[in-house]
Amino acid sequence: MSKRTQSVRNLFAAGPDEAPTADTRQPMQRVASGAVRSLKDTFSEVERDYEELKQKVADGALPIDLDPSLIDPSPFADRFADQDASAVEALKASFLEHGQEIPILVRAHPTEIGRYQISYGHRRVRAATELGLKVKAYVRELSDDRLVVAQGIENSAREDLTFIERSMFALKLEEGGFERTLIQTALSVDRQEASKLINVGRAVPGWLAEAIGRAPKIGRPRWQELADGLKNAGAESKARKATTDKSFGHKTSDDRFIAVLRAIKAIDRPSAEKTPVLSVKSAEGTKIATLAVSGRVCKIEIDRDRDEAFAKFVMDRIPDLYEKFRQTEPGSEG
CATH class of the missing domain: 3.90.1530.10 (Conserved hypothetical protein from pyrococcus furiosus pfu- 392566-001, ParB domain)
Structure with a gap:
């Protein structure tokens, strides 16, 4: 049994009033100064790592x-x-x-x-x-400059922003007062391309771009076509009407673009001048038939409930009436 073990046993075996004697007291061991320095160095290194x-x-x-x-x-x-x-x-x-x-x-x-x-x-x-x-x-x-540059470079590297998203981003930076050179850096484009992006962004109203959406398959030429078309009188009204169609919200973003482009390119057909409706009345003043002319059609209407038999009577005599008309109006032949 070692002296240290014996000392520990004696310490706990002695009565509460018995103090350890000189013979049983274990001398205190000193720690080498090198070990203390090593421990201090370890704590200092941990502290430096933590601060770093x-x-x-x-x-x-x-x-x-x-x-x-x-x-x-x-x-x-x-x-x-x-x-x-x-x-x-x-x-x-x-x-x-x-x-x-x-x-x-x-x-x-x-x-x-x-x-x-x-x-x-x-x-x-x-x-x-x-x-x-x-x-x-x-x-x-x-700073705002560093934020948009980091934002633009990250997205440009992934190439997952669509043309209209890049266009609207460029316009937002332009209107935010950022220098054109910074916009070019953020989007990784040259000055000419930056101008094209901003010009399309200006030409396409924000509400319309949001309504159409990302349109991932629609590139610059088609957006430029839309931007040019919106310059025509009434084009924006046509575009707005297209976005309010019930089916518009159910289309994909690319199809919404196509719907708007078709709408603004549709030619307004002038409404045909309406010819006044001619009425034929009996001697008693009862309306017998009406003649309406619209486009390339002449339409004779007879009230079926009252004069269906008369309508059939007229139909049977139309060939004879037509022959008499041709005889009296030679210029109508051919």
């Missing part, structure tokens, strides 16, 4: 988990409300199988403490919200 980690999180270099309900859309929306539902469902399936592999980018809300604004990742937020999950996000200090 905190700084990385603060700088947005590491993602954190956020409650989707605390995240607001970008103030410069680049997507229409009718997002591709299949894409969101695919994201949800990926979240459940692999987790969220790519974090979103947000900034602290400039006016509401504790809330955030998205730069990119709207669909990932929607998928996480519908699944009841938190969303991984980089939180960074972003």
Whole structure:
């Protein structure tokens, strides 16, 4: 039995009033100074790692988990409300199988403490919200310029924004006072293409673009055709009428575009001048028949309830009447 074990036993075996003697007292062992320094160094290293980690999180270099309900859309929306539902469902399936592999980018809300604004990742937020999950996000200090550039570059890299979404995004930035060079950078286009996007955005009213939706299969030439057509008098009224049709909301976004384009291109046919209806009356003043002329048709009407027999009588004599007419009106032949 070791002295240390014996000392412990003696400590608990002695009565409450018995103090350990000099013979039973275990001498205190000293810890080497090198071990103390090593322990201090370990704590210092852990503390440095912790501070470095905190700084990385603060700088947005590491993602954190956020409650989707605390995240607001970008103030410069680049997507229409009718997002591709299949894409969101695919994201949800990926979240459940692999987790969220790519974090979103947000900034602290400039006016509401504790809330955030998205730069990119709207669909990932929607998928996480519908699944009841938190969303991984980089939180960074972003000015409006940096936010829209990051937003535009991310979406341009994926090439999943439709032409009209890019057009309306470019117009929103233009009207927001952003420089044209920044708009070009955000959309990864040259000056000429940026001008085309903005011009189409100006020509197509916002309400109409929203009514049509993303129109993923409709490119710049067709949207330009619509923009040009809307310059004609009455075209916008035709477009609005097309959007109020009962079947409009049941069409796909691409088909809604086609319906509007057809509507504004439809030629207004001048209404035919109505010839006054001629009436034939009996000697007693009773109306016998009427003659109405519309377009290329002459229509004789006789009241069936009262004069059906007379109508048949007239029909039987029409060939004779026609021959007499041709004899008296030679110019009518041929």
